[in-house]
Amino acid sequence: MRTLLILASLMLAAGAAWAQEPGGLAAQGQKVFEDNCADCHRLNGQGLPGTFPALDKDPFVQGDPSPVIATVLNGRKGNLGQMPAWKDKLDDRQIAAVISYIRQAWSNRAPAVTPAMVSEARKARK
Numbered sequence: 001m002r003t004l005l006i007l008a009s010l011m012l013a014a015g016a017a018w019a020q021e022p023g024g025l026a027a028q029g030q031k032v033f034e035d036n037c038a039d040c041h042r043l044n045g046q047g048l049p050g051t052f053p054a055l056d057k058d059p060f061v062q063g064d065p066s067p068v069i070a071t072v073l074n075g076r077k078g079n080l081g082q083m084p085a086w087k088d089k090l091d092d093r094q095i096a097a098v099i100s101y102i103r104q105a106w107s108n109r110a111p112a113v114t115p116a117m118v119s120e121a122r123k124a125r126k
C-alpha cells in the first residue's frame with residue numbers, strides 16, 4: 001500500500017513536470033490558438049494575404065521573444081490593421097502557451113516562451 005502511494009505521487013510529480021516542460025506548454029497553446037487566433041491567422045498559420053499576416057515562416061514570430069510577447073499582450077495597429085490585445089482575455093500561462101505554439105508549429109522552430117517571461121512583460125508595462 002505504502003509503495004503504491006509513493007508510486008502514485010511519483011507519477012503525479014512526473015505529470016506536473018511534463019506540464020511545465022516547453023513541449024507540454026506548446027501543446028496546450030494549440031488549443032488557445034484554435035480558440036482565439038485561427039479565425040484571423042488560420043489553422044495553418046498562413047493568415048490571409050494582405051489582411052492577416054502569416055505566422056508560419058515569420059522571422060518576427062521566431063525572433064527575439066520580447067516583441068512577440070508585447071504584440072500578443074497589447075495588440076498592435078499596423079499596415080494590415082488591428083491585432084487585438086489579449087492581456088485581459090488570456091492569463092500568463094495561456095499567452096506563454098500560445099506563443100510557444102506559434103514559435104514551434106508548422107515549419108517554425110524557435111524556443112518556447114515561459115509564463116514567467118509573460119508576467120515580467122506585463123509588469124514592465126505598468
Ligand code: HEC
Pocket residue numbers: 032033036037038039040041051052053055058060061068071072076077078079080081082083084086098099102
Ligand atoms: C481579429 C483578427 C486577429 C486575431 C483574432 C488575432 N490576430 Fe494576430 N494579427 C492580426 C493583424 C491584423 C496583425 C497585423 C497588425 C499589423 O498590421 O501590424 C496581427 C499580427 C500578429 C503578430 C505579428 C506578426 C508579425 O510578423 O509582425 C503576431 C505574433 C500575432 N498577430 C499573433 C496572434 C496570436 C497569438 C493571436 C491569438 C492569441 C492573434 N494574433 C489573434 C489580426 C488578428
